Amino acid sequence: MADDYRPDTLGVRAGGLRSDFGEHSEALVLTASFVFKSASQAARRFANEEPGNIYSRFTNPTVAMFQSRLAALEGAQSCVATATGMAAVATTAMGLLSAGDHVVAARGVFGTVVPLLNQILGRFGVETSWVDATDLDAWRAALRPNTKLLFAETPSNPVCEIVDIAGLASIAREAGAILAIDNCMCSPALQKPIDFGADLVVHSATKYIDGQGRVLGGAIAGRRDLVDGPLFNFVRTAGPAISPFNAWICLKGLETLRLRVEAQSARALELARWLEAHPKVERVNYPGLESHPQHALAMRQQSAGGAVLSFVVRGGREAAWRVIDGTRLASITANFGDTKSTVCHPATTTHGRLPPAEREAAGVVEGLVRLAAGLEDVADLRADLERGLAAA
Ligand SMILES: *Cc1c(COP(=O)(O)O)cnc(C)c1O
Numbered sequence: 001m002a003d004d005y006r007p008d009t010l011g012v013r014a015g016g017l018r019s020d021f022g023e024h025s026e027a028l029v030l031t032a033s034f035v036f037k038s039a040s041q042a043a044r045r046f047a048n049e050e051p052g053n054i055y056s057r058f059t060n061p062t063v064a065m066f067q068s069r070l071a072a073l074e075g076a077q078s079c080v081a082t083a084t085g086m087a088a089v090a091t092t093a094m095g096l097l098s099a100g101d102h103v104v105a106a107r108g109v110f111g112t113v114v115p116l117l118n119q120i121l122g123r124f125g126v127e128t129s130w131v132d133a134t135d136l137d138a139w140r141a142a143l144r145p146n147t148k149l150l151f152a153e154t155p156s157n158p159v160c161e162i163v164d165i166a167g168l169a170s171i172a173r174e175a176g177a178i179l180a181i182d183n184c185m186c187s188p189a190l191q192k193p194i195d196f197g198a199d200l201v202v203h204s205a206t207k208y209i210d211g212q213g214r215v216l217g218g219a220i221a222g223r224r225d226l227v228d229g230p231l232f233n234f235v236r237t238a239g240p241a242i243s244p245f246n247a248w249i250c251l252k253g254l255e256t257l258r259l260r261v262e263a264q265s266a267r268a269l270e271l272a273r274w275l276e277a278h279p280k281v282e283r284v285n286y287p288g289l290e291s292h293p294q295h296a297l298a299m300r301q302q303s304a305g306g307a308v309l310s311f312v313v314r315g316g317r318e319a320a321w322r323v324i325d326g327t328r329l330a331s332i333t334a335n336f337g338d339t340k341s342t343v344c345h346p347a348t349t350t351h352g353r354l355p356p357a358e359r360e361a362a363g364v365v366e367g368l369v370r371l372a373a374g375l376e377d378v379a380d381l382r383a384d385l386e387r388g389l390a391a392a
Contacts, residue, residue, distance in 0.1 A: 015068030028248040058236035062244040066251040073188040076221035085204020087240035088218030095234035099125030101148040106133035108156030153182035158310040158346045158370040159363035160285040162294040169197025189261040191302045205250040207337025215246040264307035267373040282312040310370040317366040319392040326391030329384040336372030
């Protein structure tokens with residue numbers, strides 16, 4: 001695909017492989033393996049002397065289309081897809097790290113990343129230090145001679161802290177470490193971490209890339225030497241590959257990604273402004289609000305605030321639960337990135353396993369409610385929140 005096409009064109013056209021049938025929509029090539037014309041062709045394919053598909057764990061045309069299109073949107077040299085977002089994080093860690101290596105990671109990352117690094121990678125001799133994502137001095141102070149990977153998510157979920165990607169990229173470069181950014185909350189529709197110096201972008205395609213809550217998927221996009229080398233090798237060998245069906249859903253999701261995410265983000269901004277003025281709301285966390293402590297940084301990195309916001313209701317857990325139970329439109333579920341708005345209570349769900357002191361320090365207080373805006377009419381969503389808040 002020509003490099004000079006703009007993102008909207010790439011989202012619809014990049015990575016389009018076509019079969020002899022002349023199909024217009026991208027084909028779902030649902031097959032486990034591929035047939036060779038001869039034994040010698042099979043040998044050439046396996047020896048990497050001839051390009052072509054072999055087996056869907058590591059070569060599949062539908063998966064290849066998804067990877068190329070996401071790479072084009074992220075401005076990445078290459079991309080490898082995985083079964084889930086966690087498989088993408090695990091592949092990044094297992095593909096790049098060896099026993100004796102050290103990782104510095106942001107405290108506010110997706111909850112499951114913590115036991116992955118501390119417990120599972122810990123068993124293989126990898127040590128992780130956890131730092132306040134917004135404090136670049138803390139990142140610098142945590143570096144060791146064996147630091148190999150810096151890992152952060154921006155904005156963070158659910159309190160929407162912003163990491164200075166360019167600042168972190170220069171720290172990583174000085175340390176000779178790889179910077180991986182989880183871009184799940186914004187998607188390339190709103191933020192392209194590679195433009196700010198990230199080496200790798202990690203995705204849960206389960207969120208905005210599918211965008212309709214249907215399938216699980218993941219991907220890592222970035223430097224070709226890393227993606228086509230150790231990361232692809234890990235997926236091929238260990239097997240956390242995406243199903244061609246899920247890749248097809250995600251591929252088609254990319255065609256409407258910007259339209260959806262921008263519309264959802266506009267709804268979130270309107271709701272955030274309304275919540276900020278509500279007497280029962282103590283605080284709203286949303287990078288698109290001028291009151292967000294890192295608003296200026298967020299607006300340098302992101303073209304909009306994103307679709308996820310959180311707010312603190314006066315009256316703690318009891319009040320927060322009443323707000324959630326008082327809504328009728330928003331779905332009570334821990335997922336986000338869907339066309340349907342979702343609401344949850346992080347302190348007793350997604351962050352329930354953290355020790356209370358650690359949770360509070362991270363801003364996940366008992367009164368916190370997370371809302372991920374979908375594509376419903378914003379007036380209906382506002383009325384729903386009003387209904388919830390009236391019950392608090
Ligand atoms: C959901 C999520 C993940 C994990 O993705 P799965 O597809 O559920 O495995 C990783 N990072 C972030 C920011 C997420 O929201």
